[in-house]
Amino acid sequence: MKLYNNEMANSPRKVRMFIAEKNISDIEIINIDLMSGEHKTPEYRAIAPNSRIPALELDDGTVIMESTAICRYLESLYPEPNLFGENSIEIASIEMWQARIYNELMIPLAMAFRHLHPGMSEMEIQNKEYGETQKIIGIKSLKYFDAALAEAEFVAGDRFTFADIQMITTTDFFIGLNRLTLEDYPEIKRHSKLMSERSSFSA
Numbered sequence: 001m002k003l004y005n006n007e008m009a010n011s012p013r014k015v016r017m018f019i020a021e022k023n024i025s026d027i028e029i030i031n032i033d034l035m036s037g038e039h040k041t042p043e044y045r046a047i048a049p050n051s052r053i054p055a056l057e058l059d060d061g062t063v064i065m066e067s068t069a070i071c072r073y074l075e076s077l078y079p080e081p082n083l084f085g086e087n088s089i090e091i092a093s094i095e096m097w098q099a100r101i102y103n104e105l106m107i108p109l110a111m112a113f114r115h116l117h118p119g120m121s122e123m124e125i126q127n128k129e130y131g132e133t134q135k136i137i138g139i140k141s142l143k144y145f146d147a148a149l150a151e152a153e154f155v156a157g158d159r160f161t162f163a164d165i166q167m168i169t170t171t172d173f174f175i176g177l178n179r180l181t182l183e184d185y186p187e188i189k190r191h192s193k194l195m196s197e198r199s200s201f202s203a
Helices: 010-022 067-077 088-116 128-149 162-177 186-196
Strands: 002-005 028-031 055-057 063-065
Touching: 002 010, 010 067, 010 162, 055 067, 063 067, 067 162, 088 128, 088 162, 128 162, 128 186, 162 186
Parallel strands: 002 028
Antiparallel strands: 002 055, 055 063
Protein backbone atom coordinates (compact mmCIF):
# COMPACT_ATOMS: atom_id res chain seq x y z
CA MET A 1 0.00 0.00 0.00
CA LYS A 2 1.02 3.61 -0.59
CA LEU A 3 -0.05 6.63 1.47
CA TYR A 4 0.12 9.94 -0.35
CA ASN A 5 1.02 12.40 2.37
CA ASN A 6 2.06 15.93 3.21
CA GLU A 7 4.04 16.58 6.39
CA MET A 8 2.48 19.98 7.06
CA ALA A 9 -1.21 19.26 6.47
CA ASN A 10 -3.69 18.30 9.16
CA SER A 11 -5.60 15.41 7.59
CA PRO A 12 -2.62 13.26 6.61
CA ARG A 13 -1.31 13.59 10.16
CA LYS A 14 -4.42 11.82 11.44
CA VAL A 15 -3.58 8.85 9.26
CA ARG A 16 0.09 8.89 10.21
CA MET A 17 -0.79 8.91 13.92
CA PHE A 18 -3.24 6.06 13.35
CA ILE A 19 -0.60 4.04 11.50
CA ALA A 20 1.89 4.68 14.30
CA GLU A 21 -0.58 3.62 16.99
CA LYS A 22 -1.22 0.41 15.05
CA ASN A 23 2.51 -0.10 14.47
CA ILE A 24 1.85 -0.74 10.78
CA SER A 25 5.11 -1.02 8.87
CA ASP A 26 4.14 -2.10 5.35
CA ILE A 27 2.77 1.18 4.01
CA GLU A 28 5.00 3.25 1.73
CA ILE A 29 4.76 6.99 2.50
CA ILE A 30 4.94 9.23 -0.56
CA ASN A 31 5.15 12.95 0.17
CA ILE A 32 3.27 15.38 -2.06
CA ASP A 33 4.53 18.97 -2.22
CA LEU A 34 1.48 21.21 -1.91
CA MET A 35 3.45 24.45 -2.15
CA SER A 36 4.73 23.56 -5.61
CA GLY A 37 1.29 22.38 -6.72
CA GLU A 38 2.28 18.75 -7.08
CA HIS A 39 -1.22 17.73 -5.94
CA LYS A 40 -2.65 19.39 -9.05
CA THR A 41 -0.45 17.61 -11.56
CA PRO A 42 -1.98 15.12 -14.02
CA GLU A 43 0.08 12.38 -12.39
CA TYR A 44 -1.42 12.93 -8.95
CA ARG A 45 -4.91 13.62 -10.29
CA ALA A 46 -4.79 10.20 -11.92
CA ILE A 47 -4.61 8.87 -8.36
CA ALA A 48 -6.80 11.44 -6.62
CA PRO A 49 -9.05 13.30 -9.08
CA ASN A 50 -9.98 15.92 -6.46
CA SER A 51 -6.28 16.68 -5.86
CA ARG A 52 -6.63 16.14 -2.12
CA ILE A 53 -4.50 14.34 0.39
CA PRO A 54 -4.27 11.92 2.04
CA ALA A 55 -4.94 9.11 -0.39
CA LEU A 56 -4.30 5.43 0.27
CA GLU A 57 -3.52 3.38 -2.83
CA LEU A 58 -4.03 -0.34 -2.35
CA ASP A 59 -1.94 -3.01 -4.03
CA ASP A 60 -4.66 -3.60 -6.64
CA GLY A 61 -4.80 0.10 -7.55
CA THR A 62 -7.93 0.94 -5.56
CA VAL A 63 -7.69 4.38 -3.97
CA ILE A 64 -9.33 5.35 -0.69
CA MET A 65 -9.75 9.06 0.04
CA GLU A 66 -10.66 10.93 3.26
CA SER A 67 -8.62 10.45 6.40
CA THR A 68 -11.32 8.85 8.54
CA ALA A 69 -12.26 6.40 5.78
CA ILE A 70 -8.61 5.44 5.40
CA CYS A 71 -8.31 4.84 9.14
CA ARG A 72 -11.48 2.73 9.18
CA TYR A 73 -10.08 0.59 6.38
CA LEU A 74 -6.82 0.11 8.23
CA GLU A 75 -8.72 -0.77 11.40
CA SER A 76 -10.37 -3.62 9.50
CA LEU A 77 -6.98 -4.95 8.42
CA TYR A 78 -5.21 -4.34 11.72
CA PRO A 79 -7.86 -4.65 14.45
CA GLU A 80 -5.44 -4.35 17.38
CA PRO A 81 -5.08 -2.14 19.22
CA ASN A 82 -8.72 -1.23 18.74
CA LEU A 83 -9.26 2.48 18.05
CA PHE A 84 -12.84 2.60 16.75
CA GLY A 85 -14.72 0.78 19.52
CA GLU A 86 -15.12 -2.71 20.92
CA ASN A 87 -18.88 -2.76 21.49
CA SER A 88 -21.96 -1.00 20.12
CA ILE A 89 -21.97 1.78 22.72
CA GLU A 90 -18.26 2.51 22.39
CA ILE A 91 -18.43 2.44 18.58
CA ALA A 92 -21.28 4.94 18.65
CA SER A 93 -19.55 7.16 21.21
CA ILE A 94 -16.30 7.33 19.26
CA GLU A 95 -18.19 8.08 16.03
CA MET A 96 -20.26 10.77 17.74
CA TRP A 97 -17.26 12.57 19.22
CA GLN A 98 -15.01 12.37 16.20
CA ALA A 99 -17.80 13.66 13.95
CA ARG A 100 -18.61 16.52 16.32
CA ILE A 101 -14.96 17.53 16.54
CA TYR A 102 -14.70 17.49 12.75
CA ASN A 103 -17.94 19.34 12.03
CA GLU A 104 -18.19 21.71 14.99
CA LEU A 105 -14.53 22.51 15.63
CA MET A 106 -12.23 21.62 12.76
CA ILE A 107 -14.40 22.97 9.95
CA PRO A 108 -15.07 26.40 11.56
CA LEU A 109 -11.42 26.88 12.55
CA ALA A 110 -10.26 25.79 9.10
CA MET A 111 -12.68 28.19 7.39
CA ALA A 112 -11.63 31.02 9.71
CA PHE A 113 -8.00 30.49 8.78
CA ARG A 114 -8.69 30.18 5.07
CA HIS A 115 -10.82 33.33 4.93
CA LEU A 116 -8.87 35.57 7.34
CA HIS A 117 -5.20 34.77 6.89
CA PRO A 118 -3.51 36.99 4.26
CA GLY A 119 -1.33 34.11 3.15
CA MET A 120 -4.39 32.19 1.98
CA SER A 121 -5.65 34.92 -0.35
CA GLU A 122 -4.13 33.30 -3.45
CA MET A 123 -5.75 29.95 -2.66
CA GLU A 124 -9.18 31.12 -1.50
CA ILE A 125 -11.76 33.69 -2.58
CA GLN A 126 -11.79 35.21 0.88
CA ASN A 127 -14.88 36.49 2.66
CA LYS A 128 -13.75 38.27 5.83
CA GLU A 129 -17.23 38.43 7.36
CA TYR A 130 -17.68 34.69 6.86
CA GLY A 131 -14.25 34.05 8.32
CA GLU A 132 -14.99 36.11 11.43
CA THR A 133 -18.28 34.28 11.94
CA GLN A 134 -16.57 30.91 11.61
CA LYS A 135 -13.92 31.96 14.13
CA ILE A 136 -16.65 32.85 16.65
CA ILE A 137 -18.25 29.43 16.09
CA GLY A 138 -14.86 27.75 16.49
CA ILE A 139 -14.17 29.55 19.78
CA LYS A 140 -17.61 28.57 21.07
CA SER A 141 -16.84 24.95 20.20
CA LEU A 142 -13.45 25.15 21.93
CA LYS A 143 -15.23 26.19 25.12
CA TYR A 144 -17.68 23.31 24.75
CA PHE A 145 -15.00 20.68 24.21
CA ASP A 146 -12.90 22.15 27.01
CA ALA A 147 -15.83 21.62 29.38
CA ALA A 148 -16.43 18.12 28.03
CA LEU A 149 -12.81 17.13 28.62
CA ALA A 150 -13.13 18.20 32.25
CA GLU A 151 -15.37 15.16 32.69
CA ALA A 152 -13.02 12.54 31.22
CA GLU A 153 -9.33 11.91 30.63
CA PHE A 154 -9.91 11.00 26.99
CA VAL A 155 -12.42 12.30 24.45
CA ALA A 156 -14.68 9.26 24.10
CA GLY A 157 -14.43 7.37 27.36
CA ASP A 158 -11.67 5.97 29.52
CA ARG A 159 -9.12 5.05 26.86
CA PHE A 160 -7.31 6.42 23.82
CA THR A 161 -9.31 6.12 20.57
CA PHE A 162 -9.60 7.66 17.13
CA ALA A 163 -11.61 10.49 18.71
CA ASP A 164 -8.45 11.58 20.52
CA ILE A 165 -6.53 11.60 17.24
CA GLN A 166 -9.26 13.76 15.73
CA MET A 167 -9.04 16.16 18.66
CA ILE A 168 -5.27 16.54 18.92
CA THR A 169 -4.68 16.94 15.19
CA THR A 170 -7.37 19.64 15.11
CA THR A 171 -6.27 21.62 18.16
CA ASP A 172 -2.53 21.26 17.57
CA PHE A 173 -2.90 22.57 14.03
CA PHE A 174 -5.66 25.16 14.06
CA ILE A 175 -5.43 26.90 17.44
CA GLY A 176 -2.10 28.50 16.61
CA LEU A 177 -3.06 29.27 13.01
CA ASN A 178 -6.05 31.25 14.28
CA ARG A 179 -3.91 33.17 16.80
CA LEU A 180 -5.61 31.51 19.73
CA THR A 181 -3.91 30.03 22.78
CA LEU A 182 -4.32 26.82 24.77
CA GLU A 183 -4.01 28.87 27.95
CA ASP A 184 -7.67 29.82 27.51
CA TYR A 185 -8.70 26.15 27.37
CA PRO A 186 -7.04 24.32 30.29
CA GLU A 187 -8.64 20.93 29.67
CA ILE A 188 -7.75 20.96 26.00
CA LYS A 189 -4.24 21.94 27.08
CA ARG A 190 -4.18 18.96 29.46
CA HIS A 191 -5.38 16.67 26.68
CA SER A 192 -2.75 18.08 24.32
CA LYS A 193 0.00 17.36 26.85
CA LEU A 194 -1.33 13.84 27.33
CA MET A 195 -1.30 13.26 23.58
CA SER A 196 2.18 14.75 23.19
CA GLU A 197 3.51 12.02 25.47
CA ARG A 198 2.48 9.32 22.99
CA SER A 199 5.09 8.21 20.48
CA SER A 200 2.56 8.62 17.65
CA PHE A 201 2.37 12.38 18.31
CA SER A 202 5.49 12.98 16.24
CA ALA A 203 4.41 10.73 13.36
